[in-house]
Amino acid sequence: MQLILASTSPYRKSLLEKFRIPFSCHAPHTDESQLEGETADMLVSRLARAKAESVANMLTEPGLVIGSDQVASLDGEIIGKPLNHNVAVEQLRRASGRLVRFYTGLCLFNSESKTCQLQIETFDVQFRQLSAEQIEAYLQKEQPYQCAGSFMSEGLGICLFERLSGRDPNSLVGLPLIALTEMLQQAGIDPLCIGD
Template sequence: MLPPIVLASQSTARRQLLEAAGIPYRVQPSYFDESQIQLTEPAQLVQKLALAKAEVVAAQQRDPVLVLGADSILYLQGEILGKPADAAEAERRLRQMRGQVGELYTGHALVDTGRGRRLTHYGLTRIFFAKPSDEEIRAYVATGEPLACAGCFAMDGRGSLFVERIEGCPSNVIGLSLPLLRHMVQELGYSLTEAWDP
């Protein structure tokens, strides 16, 4: 039987993905200090961060639950890009991204508190960016959207205007690879479809 799922994230996009897939959950942010983990390899970094967030929340549980932690970064031209610090950095970064191909990594971690098991994987999606004008970039930054996003754009928002195409899982770019999550839950011996109302 699928345990209750606890999302160790405040991400609206991740919540919307789970809701769209009919997966019940509750939110309990970890407030983990991401600066504690310094790695240069993107796949390792996102998995370590996702697991750290999940473990913080798992330690606070009394009843058996499945804690889901996640973290996303954009890897572009050999550089790891998280959320921009301010509007000026967002503008610089969006200009840097013009016409480039980036790799969006999302780390996924599940902690099964009932069985004492931990599992991590990552999703990878290649993103082919368009070439927005300086005026379009300034207009986008003025909306505030890129300031809250890893990689400085939201695929499920206005930022989708500046993506020509992607290779890989679409939901991974938004914050969770739902196919990967399904496989991970199965690896732990459960099924997400158990959560669907008949």
């Protein structure tokens, strides 16, 4: 059964390539707007499934579709992708010296049986006290405007943190590989025994 990543994110693609399993990438058609009263965990759960189902509905042959979505939360308020410099400055200014929790929803959808496995991974990031100069220098160097929380932990963004805490650091990049391994094994695919 074909494996499809319901994402065009180069970061998620790069993570999935670690498994050395053939897969394709397809862009989901999903409205990612937050619904009224929706919490961070509810949002990422709904969107991960919606992305996977969106791509599954486009398939002409059976497949396992991976959907993932991520948001950050500070004091219970959802922090999304900044999309521009000014919002990124404000996000990092607010996060300075504080704990930000990341929620990543993961869905593995079987297009043949219409069943899904769904899980939410959390990951905590304790930010250093950041000066305005440090924030500006970081944003100029890395421009993480498409990343929830305004940083890329796989790059220079690691310098923004005092401490990271969670089950899977890949969650911060947007695709929890430990949880995905478990889901794939449950679906009959063991990354250790196939590929290459």
